[in-house]
Amino acid sequence: MQNNLLSGLKEHENKLLTIWSQILQETGGGDGAMEEEESKEFASLFTSALAKSDVSYENSEEFEKVEDLIVGIASSRGKRGFSPRENAQYLISFKQAASQILSEIIKNPSEFYDASLKLNEILDNMTIMTFEAYMKGREDIISRQVDEISEISTPVITVWDGIVALPIIGTLDSSRTQIVMENLLQQIVDTGSSIAILDISGVPAVDSLVAQHLIKTVSATRLMGAECIISGIRPEIAQTVVHLGIDLTGILTKASLASALRTAFDMLQLQVVKRKVIG
Amino acid sequence: MTTITNNREEALIIKEQDVVPLRNRVKEYGVKIGMSILNQTKLITATSELVRNLLKYGGGGKVIIESVSNGRDNGVRVTFIDNGPGIADITLAMKDGYSTGKSLGLGLPGTKRLVNEFDIKSELGNGTTVTITKWKNG
Numbered sequence: 084m085q086n087n088l089l090s091g092l093k094e095h096e097n098k099l100l101t102i103w104s105q106i107l108q109e110t111g112g113g114d115g116a117m118e119e120e121e122s123k124e125f126a127s128l129f130t131s132a133l134a135k136s137d138v139s140y141e142n143s144e145e146f147e148k149v150e151d152l153i154v155g156i157a158s159s160r161g162k163r164g165f166s167p168r169e170n171a172q173y174l175i176s177f178k179q180a181a182s183q184i185l186s187e188i189i190k191n192p193s194e195f196y197d198a199s200l201k202l203n204e205i206l207d208n209m210t211i212m213t214f215e216a217y218m219k220g221r222e223d224i225i226s227r228q229v230d231e232i233s234e235i236s237t238p239v240i241t242v243w244d245g246i247v248a249l250p251i252i253g254t255l256d257s258s259r260t261q262i263v264m265e266n267l268l269q270q271i272v273d274t275g276s277s278i279a280i281l282d283i284s285g286v287p288a289v290d291s292l293v294a295q296h297l298i299k300t301v302s303a304t305r306l307m308g309a310e311c312i313i314s315g316i317r318p319e320i321a322q323t324v325v326h327l328g329i330d331l332t333g334i335l336t337k338a339s340l341a342s343a344l345r346t347a348f349d350m351l352q353l354q355v356v357k358r359k360v361i362g
Numbered sequence: 363m364t365t366i367t368n369n370r371e372e373a374l375i376i377k378e379q380d381v382v383p384l385r386n387r388v389k390e391y392g393v394k395i396g397m398s399i400l401n402q403t404k405l406i407t408a409t410s411e412l413v414r415n416l417l418k419y420g421g422g423g424k425v426i427i428e429s430v431s432n433g434r435d436n437g438v439r440v441t442f443i444d445n446g447p448g449i450a451d452i453t454l455a456m457k458d459g460y461s462t463g464k465s466l467g468l469g470l471p472g473t474k475r476l477v478n479e480f481d482i483k484s485e486l487g488n489g490t491t492v493t494i495t496k497w498k499n500g
């Protein structure tokens with residue numbers, strides 16, 4: 084019975100679309116051509132599903148397709164920068180448009196009531212799904228950015244044949260140390276380097292945990308047959324480390340990257356000389 | 363010698379991601395009273411040690427940051443409160459190199475050397491409270 088009532092929407096699909104896009108424009112939830120395509124597809128699939136399904140909406144194959152579509156749309160809208168409000172507005176506007184048409188095509192009040200109830204139920208359920216999809220879309224962005232940040236924040240640079248340098252910027256927590264260490268060791272192998280410079284100019288504080296991580300990284304580098312120099316130790320960091328009681332005596336430390344490089348050149352028996360200007 | 367609190371705030375610490383924001387807040391307190399870079403670094407390093415202990419051994423807790431003055435000098439006081447298992451032997455825990463967590467064992471004794479005032483209270487089964495004060499000219 085209700086199926087028949089809601090199936091009437093299919094005939095008025097075009098009108099439904101017009102009203103919907105009007106409401107969307109008024110409420111400011113629209114973004115042009117991309118959305119027009121999406122809306123058209125959704126309206127068409129949704130009204131067809133209503134017309135076809137004769138048993139129950141929830142479990143029909145048609146409705147699964149509609150749900151997949153709306154979840155895809157919501158996730159894409161999330162990535163396109165729509166606000167949560169604008170995202171929710173999308174299906175709410177659709178409901179308003181569909182209700183308006185139902186009120187025009189169903190004259191019997193009790194039938195209209197039943198049809199509205201059913202429509203609400205289906206669309207409210209979909210609204211929840213779109214909200215979840217929207218959040219998921221945003222979370223995807225965040226986790227991608229986290230990956231990107233941890234990648235760009237641990238670049239290993241080949242500064243010279245046989246010398247790699249790794250500037251560390253920010254806090255060295257356990258998970259980052261792991262990435263730093265893996266990157267460094269891999270680069271040592273890939274480039275066949277014998278000296279690694281770990282520059283900590285960009286590390287705001289060296290506490291005993293960070294120190295322990297640094298010491299571990301140095302030991303691992305040595306196990307691979309390479310020497311490790313820690314550079315960029317600012318005066319306040321040096322004093323703090325001493326007061327903390329951290330023993331860095333077994334570790335080659337330098338105040339600046341430049342002096343670490345000089346030491347590295349020495350170790351490789353390289354010499355930088357100023358060219359004589361002839362004439 | 364009485365100290366007065368000019369400004370105070372609390373922070374809940376429950377995960378590792380809370381460490382850096384807390385450190386930054388403590389640093390802001392130091393900057394506000396014109397603390398030198400060296401003393402700021404000592405203060406945030408001490409904060410870092412104690413907040414890590416609070417997370418690792420105390421299972422998280424509460425941190426109070428205060429801007430204090432004693433008439434002669436201004437300073438920053440930070441209090442770390444957890445309801446964890448507590449410390450059985452404080453004298454032992456304060457020894458350089460003592461650790462039940464396979465780390466360097468320098469957090470408590472090192473922190474004491476970095477600040478001007480250091481107070482630790484702990485009760486088995488009832489948690490640990492550590493209070494540190496770093497004076498601007500200390």
Ligand SMILES: Nc1ncnc2c1ncn2[C@@H]1O[C@H](COP(=O)(O)OP(=O)(O)O)[C@@H](O)[C@H]1O
Binds near residue numbers: 416460466468
């Ligand atoms: N908040 C705390 N609650 C319970 N035990 C603690 C707490 N802080 C420190 N401890 C104990 O004191 C020991 C020494 O702490 P610390 O000097 O910071 O060294 P580490 O953190 O390297 O172990 C710890 O190993 C732990 O057993």
Ligand SMILES: [Mg+2]
Binds near residue numbers: 414468469470
């Ligand atoms: Mg510790």
